[in-house]
Structures are given as structure tokens and as C-alpha cells.
Amino acid sequence: MCLAVAGELVSISEHADPLWRMGDVCFGGVLRQVSLACVPEARIGDQLLVHVGVALTVLEPEP
Amino acid sequence: MSAEAKQLLEQIHSSTTRPWTLMEVCGGQTHALLRHGIDQLLPPEITLIHGPGCPVCVTATERIDQALALAEQPEVILCSYGDMLRVPGSNGRDLLSLRAQGADVRVIYSPLDVLELARQHPERQVVFFAVGFETTAPATALLAQQALAEAISNLKLLVAHVRVVPVLNQLLSDPACAVQGVLAAGHVCTVMGGSELNDLVQRRRRPVVITGFSAEELLQGILRCITQLERGEARVENAYGKAVSAEGNREAQTLLKHVFEPINTIWRGLGVINQGGYKLRPAFVQLALDHKDRQASNEQTAEQAECPSGLVLQGLLRPSACSSFGNRCTPDHPLGAPMVSSEGACAAYYRYQR
Numbered sequence: 313m314c315l316a317v318a319g320e321l322v323s324i325s326e327h328a329d330p331l332w333r334m335g336d337v338c339f340g341g342v343l344r345q346v347s348l349a350c351v352p353e354a355r356i357g358d359q360l361l362v363h364v365g366v367a368l369t370v371l372e373p374e375p
Numbered sequence: 376m377s378a379e380a381k382q383l384l385e386q387i388h389s390s391t392t393r394p395w396t397l398m399e400v401c402g403g404q405t406h407a408l409l410r411h412g413i414d415q416l417l418p419p420e421i422t423l424i425h426g427p428g429c430p431v432c433v434t435a436t437e438r439i440d441q442a443l444a445l446a447e448q449p450e451v452i453l454c455s456y457g458d459m460l461r462v463p464g465s466n467g468r469d470l471l472s473l474r475a476q477g478a479d480v481r482v483i484y485s486p487l488d489v490l491e492l493a494r495q496h497p498e499r500q501v502v503f504f505a506v507g508f509e510t511t512a513p514a515t516a517l518l519a520q521q522a523l524a525e526a527i528s529n530l531k532l533l534v535a536h537v538r539v540v541p542v543l544n545q546l547l548s549d550p551a552c553a554v555q556g557v558l559a560a561g562h563v564c565t566v567m568g569g570s571e572l573n574d575l576v577q578r579r580r581r582p583v584v585i586t587g588f589s590a591e592e593l594l595q596g597i598l599r600c601i602t603q604l605e606r607g608e609a610r611v612e613n614a615y616g617k618a619v620s621a622e623g624n625r626e627a628q629t630l631l632k633h634v635f636e637p638i639n640t641i642w643r644g645l646g647v648i649n650q651g652g653y654k655l656r657p658a659f660v661q662l663a664l665d666h667k668d669r670q671a672s673n674e675q676t677a678e679q680a681e682c683p684s685g686l687v688l689q690g691l692l693r694p695s696a697c698s699s700f701g702n703r704c705t706p707d708h709p710l711g712a713p714m715v716s717s718e719g720a721c722a723a724y725y726r727y728q729r
Contacts, residue, residue, distance in 0.1 A: 316510070316562050316618075330626075331520055347487060349517055350626040361565065361618055364456070364507075365485020366514040368624055369565050372617050 316361040318371060319344075321354055337362060376411075376590065383594035384416055387601060394420045395604050396553045397597065398690060400539060401560035402429035402718025403588055409727040411590040413597075421601070424553065424690030425723075427542055427645065428560050430507040431458045431716035432688060435641040438535045439464040441667050442504045445533065446470055446478045452496060454481040454489055455504035456511075458716045461709065486511075486518035493522070493530040502664065504533045509566045512536040512653060513627040516634035519659050533664045536653040538637065539563050540571040545648055546689060547579040554690065556600040558586040558593075561615040566631075568623025572611045580609045587615040634659060643712060644685025682711030687720055694724040701725060 319339035327333045333348040337360055347366045348354050360367040376384075399405055405425045408414050414423055427433055443464050446453040453470065460470040460480060474480040479499075483489055486503060493501040505515040515536065522530050539560060546552055559572060564585045572583050582603035586596030596614045603609065613619055633656070640652025655663045682699065686692035694700055694713065704710040706722050713719035723729075 316565075329524075331517070331524070346485075347514070347517060350513060350624055350630070352626065361562070363510045363562065364514045365487045366517060366627075368510070368513065368562070368627055369618050369620075 316363045316368065318359055318361050321348075321356055321358045321360055321367075324348065324354075324356060335367070337367070380590045380594055383591065383598055387421070387594065387598050388418050390598065390601050390605060391418045391420050392605060394422070395555055395601060396422045396424060397556045397558060397600055398424040398426045398554040399558040399586070399593075400426035400428040400543065401563070402432070402716065402720065402723075404428070404558065404560065404586065404593060405720050406718065406723045406726075407588050407590070408593055409723045409729060411593070413590065413593055414729070417597070421597070422553075425687070425694075425720040426557075426690065427546070427642065427688040428508070428539065428563075429688075429713060429716050429718040429720070430511070430537065431456075431462055432684060432712040432719050433537060433542075433642040433645065434459070434462065434506050434535045434712070435643050436465050437641060437667065438504075438533065439469075440466075441664075442470060442502075442533055443468060443473060445502050445664075446473050446480050448500070450500050452479045452481060452492060452499050452501045453504060454483045454492060454501065456506065457482045458718075459504060459506055461715045462712045463709065486514045487521075489530070490518055490521055490525075490527065493527050494525075497529055500529055500531065502531045502533055504535065506535045508537060508539050508560070508563050509631070510562045512635065513566060513624075513630050516630040519634045519655065519662055520630070522662060523659065528661075530662060531664045532655065532662045534635075534654055536635065537640065537642065537648075538651055538653065540567075540575055541637075541651040542642060542645065542648050544575055544578065545645075545651070547575075547581060551691075552689075554581065556581055556604050557583045558596045558600060559583050561585055561587045561592070561618060564613075564615070564619045564623065566624050566627045568619070568628075569611050569613065569621050570623075576609055576611050582609045583611050585611070585613045585615050585619050587618065642688075644688050646685075684711040684713050684721075687713050694721040695729055697721070
């Protein structure tokens with residue numbers, strides 16, 4: 313349950329209330345809607361670490 | 376094994392001059408260590424103790440019994456994460472067997488799916504059995520806020536969320552605890568940052584290294600922990616900078632603070648942990664299901680005699696040293712939660728034949 317899945321943010325559904333900001337994240341070809349409530353800084357193309365449908369961090373790009 | 380991993384292993388071998396006992400906190404890390412064979416490649420001086428970081432394993436039997444009783448009510452749709460459905464309650468039954476008998480029990484991937492379920496079934500009572508550490512608690516907090524904002528009236532939360540640092544504090548305060556250094560669970564730190572761990576290190580005087588989940592990240596965590604121990608140091612170090620910042624995720628922390636307050640709570644096999652869990656704040660009372668706890672009964676004693684999971688969770692018993700391991704207790708027929716979960720130490724030992 314603590315193992316997060318990393319995926320690429322491919323689109324964002326903006327919302328006036330950040331609580332409801334959602335995005336499509338691509339996990340190795342599988343698209344899922346995830347909440348962006350905890351990553352207001354997330355932009356399309358970012359690698360996100362997602363736990364149970366909520367993105368919890370934007371991963372630092374590998375050096 | 377990658378060249379980087381080989382190099383880290385060599386460094387660990389050359390840095391280790393004395394016996395050291397480390398504890399990896401997270402069950403996901405336990406599985407990864409065994410999957411990569413790292414436990415067998417480390418110097419013989421290093422002992423790994425597997426920590427209590429398996430949310431399914433530590434969810435109180437009382438809470439599972441409560442979920443079972445709720446699932447039996449015909450108007451209820453009970454939903455939780457997949458692993459939770461196979462954990463036996465005090466009478467040996469689990470949610471999956473109730474489902475086979477006709478109860479409406481559903482596996483969900485995300486708490487946000489629960490909101491959709493409640494919207495689709497206004498005539499039913501939807502109950503979300505919310506388990507997990509600080510990694511899954513923000514998603515439950517988000518669900519609570521959204522349900523309140525949408526005035527969803529047919530949703531209840533059976534909250535069994537638990538907190539990592541209080542249980543570490545309690546385990547490390549035991550004079551019998553052999554753990555000399557801690558590999559902290561990377562993704563909990565993604566949310567909570569390092570400040571809680573600084574307090575822990577000040578109190579318990581052990582090095583704590585925030586560690587990731589790949590072979591290289593695990594070896595890096597072990598190397599940094601051993602290096603501190605060899606030098607006689609005890610501080611918080613971040614070996615998982617890719618996903619963890621010093622302050623953690625502020626939005627997630629705000630959600631947690633807004634929705635939950637810490638409470639003393641029962642951990643299965645470990646007893647009551649001071650401030651070791653979360654409950655909903657009064658503003659969310661309409662979503663809350665109160666905990667129903669009973670006095671310690673003979674039933675519980677029987678359970679503990681059959682499955683000494685508490686000793687496993689404290690690192691006092693190797694899973695393979697349990698007399699039920701691999702014969703009466705297997706992943707297909709688990710006697711206790713650590714054999715169920717993809718994060719449980721017993722399931723890891725079974726799967727990787729230790």
C-alpha cells in the first residue's frame with residue numbers, strides 16, 4: 313500500500329478549487345485519472361509518484 | 376545486478392567492521408530486499424530486522440471484526456483495498472468469504488472511486504474501510520473533504536489509519552529492542568518530510584536513513600546507515616532525495632491536519648500505540664463510524680497462540696522460525712495478516728523461500 317506507482321502526467325483538468333484538480337497519468341501505457349490536489353506545481357510531462365489515486369510528489373528528473 | 380549495486384555492496388562490505396542490526400520499516404522494502412537477494416549478499420555482520428510497516432498486518436482485529444459486521448448488513452456496500460479482504464478477523468472469517476456468501480464487498484483502487492460509488496448508489500450505505508499509513512491517509516482525507524463539499528449523505532468512513540513515527544518511538548524505547556539503525560520508509564517521508572524523524576533521533580539516539588525501494592536505493596540506505604554506526608553518529612539522512620524533500624508534501628500535510636487528529640490506537644500484535652493512529656476531527660463527524668473495542672477476550676489469546684504476528688512485527692521472531700510457517704500458514708490459507716499481505720514479512724519469506 314505504501315508502494316507508489318510512477319507515471320507521466322499527460323493532461324490536466326483544471327478546477328477553480330485545487331481540491332478537485334485532476335489529471336490523466338500514463339502508467340506504462342495505462343491511463344488513469346489521478347487527483348492533483350497535493351501537487352499544485354505539477355505540469356504536463358512531469359513524472360508523478362501516485363498513491364491510491366492521489367499524486368504525492370513530482371519526481372526529480374534522474375541526473 | 377547493476378554495476379552501481381555491485382559497487383555499493385562492495386562499499387558496504389569494506390565499511391563493516393562489527394555486527395550491526397538494522398530495521399527496514401516498510402513491508403514493501405522487506406519484499407524488495409528479499410526479491411533482490413540483498414539479505415543474502417550483505418556481510419554476515421549485518422542483521423536485518425523487518426519492521427511493522429505493513430498496514431494490513433497491523434490493523435486491529437477489532438476493526439476487522441467491525442468491518443465484517445458492517446458488511447453483513449444488507450444495505451451496506453463495504454469497500455477497501457484488495458489485501459484487506461483476506462485478513463482474518465477474530466473468528467477466522469474474512470471479507471472475501473462474506474462476499475462469497477452474498478455480502479456486497481468491493482475492492483477499490485482509490486478512495487476517490489468510493490465517492491463515485493456513493494453517488495451511483497444513493498439508496499445504499501457505502502462504507503469505506505480506510506487503512507494505511509501516511510501514504511494513503513491523504514487520499515482518505517481528500518475523500519472526506521470532497522464528500523462534505525458535495526454533501527454526500529450515504530458515505531461512512533471506518534478509519535483505521537496508523538502513523539509510523541509513534542510506533543517506531545515505542546519500539547525503540549524498549550530496552551530489549553536490538554535495532555541499532557533504522558531505514559525509514561521512503562514514501563511516508565515523501566508526505567511527512569524529515570522533521571518528525573529529527574525528533575525521533577533526538578529521543579532514541581539511532582541513525583535513521585530515509586530509504587527508497589529499488590536495489591540501488593536500498594543498498595544506498597544500508598551503506599549510509601552502516602557508515603553512521605561505524606562512526607558513532609546518529610542523525611537523519613535522506614538517501615531518497617528523488618522523492619523526498621526535507622519539508623515533505625505540505626498540501627498533503629495540510630489535508631491530514633485538517634481532517635484527522637492523532638489518537639492512541641491498537642496495533643494488531645503490538646498493543647496500544649500512543650498517538651499511533653488517526654481519527655476524524657469533529658467537523659467530519661457525519662462521516663465517522665466510531666471504533667467498537669471490546670475487552671481482551673479468550674478469543675484473542677487463542678489467535679495470538681496460533682499466530683505470533685506481534686513478535687514478527689517487532690522483529691523478535693523470524694517468520695521462518697514460526698512453527699506454523701509454510702505448513703499450517705501459507706498465503707493461500709493465512710493464519711495471520713503478515714502472511715496475507717504483499718507487504719507482510721511472512722509472505723515475503725514464503726515467496727522468496729527464506
